[in-house]
Amino acid sequence: MDRNIRRAWFDTAADILATPHPAQAMDYLTTGLAETFHVFMGARVSWRNATAQLPSVTEAPSVIEEARSFSRDPHWDLAVQHVAPHHPLTRFHMDPYHLEPSLLSEVTHRGAEMTQTARDLFEEYHLGRHHLSLPVVTQNYTTSYGLVSEVPFSQRNIDDAREIQRLIVGLESHLRLLHGIRPAADSAHDAELRLTTRETLILQMIAQGKTATGIAARLAISPRTVHKHQEHLYRKLGAQDRLSAVLRAQSMGLLELPDPPTARQ
Structure with missing residues (x-):
């Protein structure tokens, strides 16, 4: 990993651990991911580990509890909510044996099906095909951070994702604990201004x-x-x-x- 990227993640982790505000901590994390991988859109999709079931080819997962974009833009939030249940990478990571950073192109090549519904949604929201997912598993949840780029991800991007994965797991655990301690600490208005x-x-x-x-x-x-x-x-x-x-x-x-x-x- 590039020294500047590694230093940036030290700073990001310090900022997350220092703030008492869950929304601000999440902003630090998602901004760090967007900058590291140079993406135009990112998404955070979570489901409970205890209830996660591999869906059939024809049925969308019904266990997703959170699906939102990094930007809080209504257009992208809507896109993520519609696309996430049908996304091949969501289905892929619901298998507890598939928890490594993955490319959409790789998992479809390995047999994960791109359904017609997914194809239609990708086209509707202009998502292209350059997608990288970084899954993290905490005590009760699996969360997939999805990254969408205008250009193909490089092998270096994959290596960087693997290197920071354990750090993101720790930060995700901290964020969930922080949110549990201060569930009402951040009003939507205050979060937007922060x-x-x-x-x-x-x-x-x-x-x-x-x-x-x-x-x-x-x-x-x-x-x-x-x-x-x-x-x-x-x-x-x-x-x-x-x-x-x-x-x-x-x-x-x-x-x-x-x-x-x-x-x-």
């Missing part, structure tokens, strides 16, 4: 007038990832552009107000 550490850094650099290219170079990420963070910032702040985002953040106390100009003597 910024991740990476979003806060990008917001500060936007306020300093840095370009997306400059921010990307500073944070060792791609300009495309910076633009994704900006989209999330605009949505959370109710802003339309860089200037309105900065002004909104200042009014909310998320950014310091600039010092007033000194009067001429």
Whole structure:
């Protein structure tokens, strides 16, 4: 694994363990996955281990308890909820012997069926075929983090997923314990306004007038990832552009107000 990616995951794990807010901790985790694997959409799908049954070819699993996108975008949340029960990778990981990071192309090649329903849903939501799943098993649940890319995943991506899998298992366990302790700690409104550490850094650099290219170079990420963070910032702040985002953040106390100009003597 690249040293910068490994260091980023140390920082992500530290941020997750430090926050008392379940929604913010989840933002840290999903943002870390999206940045590591350069995906345009991610999903988190969970089911109880005790009730997980291998579905028949013609029946969709009925045991999924959570299916949502990383972005909290209604369009992608709807896509995940519709697609997850029919996705070959969901079916694949419901077998307790298939809990390794996997590519959609690999599991279909090995015999997992892509049903016509799945094909239709993939086409409806423009999901393509470049999917990587990272399953994690905790005491009562199996959770599959699904990652969707515009380009094929590389062998290095697979190796990275395998290397961080145990870390994600630990963080997932922590998140479930945290949510159990503070189930009502995060209202939907507060969760939407809470910024991740990476979003806060990008917001500060936007306020300093840095370009997306400059921010990307500073944070060792791609300009495309910076633009994704900006989209999330605009949505959370109710802003339309860089200037309105900065002004909104200042009014909310998320950014310091600039010092007033000194009067001429």
